[in-house]
Amino acid sequence: EAQVTQNPRYLITVTGKKLTVTCSQNMNHEYMSWYRQDPGLGLRQIYYSMNVEVTDKGDVPEGYKVSRKEKRNFPLILESPSPNQTSLYFCASKDNRQSNEQYFGPGTRLTVT
Amino acid sequence: GNSVTQMEGPVTLSEEAFLTINCTYTATGYPSLFWYVQYPGEGLQLLLKATKADDKGSNKGFEATYRKETTSFHLEKGSVQVSDSAVYFCALRSQGGSEKLVFGKGTKLTVNP
Numbered sequence: 579e580a581q582v583t584q585n586p587r588y589l590i591t592v593t594g595k596k597l598t599v600t601c602s603q604n605m606n607h608e609y610m611s612w613y614r615q616d617p618g619l620g621l622r623q624i625y626y627s628m629n630v631e632v633t634d635k636g637d638v639p640e641g642y643k644v645s646r647k648e649k650r651n652f653p654l655i656l657e658s659p660s661p662n663q664t665s666l667y668f669c670a671s672k673d674n675r676q677s678n679e680q681y682f683g684p685g686t687r688l689t690v691t
Numbered sequence: 692g693n694s695v696t697q698m699e700g701p702v703t704l705s706e707e708a709f710l711t712i713n714c715t716y717t718a719t720g721y722p723s724l725f726w727y728v729q730y731p732g733e734g735l736q737l738l739l740k741a742t743k744a745d746d747k748g749s750n751k752g753f754e755a756t757y758r759k760e761t762t763s764f765h766l767e768k769g770s771v772q773v774s775d776s777a778v779y780f781c782a783l784r785s786q787g788g789s790e791k792l793v794f795g796k797g798t799k800l801t802v803n804p
Contacts (some may be wrong), residue, residue: 602766620797621780621792637791670736678784679726679737680792682735684733
């Protein structure tokens with residue numbers, strides 16, 4: 579089954595404790611991205627990757643890092659989480675940069691206290 | 692920059708009522724337009740899309756027409772069901788650069804039996 583998976587689905591952590599949210603897709607997609615969803619703001623892109631070893635900032639990259647060492651994986655790293663990073667995070671992928679249909683993971687709800 | 696404005700929710704309807712969710716956009720050129728749906732506890736799913744002016748996207752009884760002259764992409768359904776209860780997001784794909792999706796803030800629809 580074609581899918582995007584994220585782990586963990588739920589995470590409560592404390593300020594400053596480094597964490598990684600994993601994302602994996604099994605569709606051999608080139609393009610992957612991370613979004614955060616906040617009430618009243620919709621979804622905003624954090625980082626994106628057009629292919630292996632090619633990543634770039636989206637609209638709200640501060641406080642986040644990503645890496646793309648393999649095509650299928652695109653982890654989101656919070657080196658020193660802060661309460662304003664409490665949010666619902668979605669990973670997404672699509673075939674390539676020009677593709678219209680984007681596939682979303684189920685989401686990771688992160689709470690930073 | 693590119694932006695999407697959709698009607699504020701929440702929207703509450705009775706089963707079999709007619710649904711309209713308004714969406715207008717600001718963008719240069721001819722962006723592709725989308726409606727995504729998010730059911731409770733799940734990630735976003737593509738509902739329908741339109742890639743050029745006057746195109747009509749349709750799926751599961753939902754329709755939306757790409758109107759270049761009014762920069763609109765309103766979502767409609769003639770007879771809603773309880774199972775349509777979800778959050779609906781209008782989005783555009785920006786051309787060039789990150790090719791990211793730009794989302795509206797979402798409209799929560801509740802359909803009562």
